[in-house]
Amino acid sequence: MRQNPGFALTDEGAVKQLIREHPWMTIVSHTEAGLVASHYPVVLDEDAEGIVLLSHVGRPDEQLHELGRHEILVIVQGPHGYISPGWYDDAPAVPTWNFVTAHLFGTPEVFTGPENLDVLGDLVDRFEDRMPEPRRMRGTLENAAYAERIESGTVGFRMRVTRFTAKDKMSQNKPAHVVDRVIAELEGDGPYAHPGLAERMRATHAELRAARAAEAAGVAE
Structure with missing residues (x-):
């Protein structure tokens, strides 16, 4: 991904939050047979230092990706949308x-047996926690027996991110009145309305203003 200093997202905490909010990701591998891409839910290992990912794939995908044998690329995508020049x-x-x-780049550590079952259970819990009556993978003896039967067809993995490139392009190169107009259009009812993108733009520009204010205050001192 081509980087632009004005849009670069370098803060590790911000990248972690992006992962938390958008767990459906693309996994890309450069294998002996060529490029391979798959799509799976990915979550953070919240107990680890740095950025560490937890996920699973089906056993055929584990073989296609040659998982654990080389570095892979995991792509997380947040809000995005078309910006018309008519809004300027x-x-x-x-x-x-x-x-x-x-x-996100790294070489995954592949799990088998009980460790694999633990990762699958943690993944289910992360998403079921929000449900009014969570269905745990091992919540009942019947569920646990079923989970153990299907575990052999899945491969869990943990990946420590050794490097990342991130970009937050939210009209930072536009004057304030244009930014306000773009946000208003995204919050409207037009064909390219996108409230989620508008919310992200507001957050990005609030952080930008705060950083500029802090910098100005430091210069003044």
């Missing part, structure tokens, strides 16, 4: 696409 002022302009994404 009268100056000449072209359309663009606002987005936030991170490319």
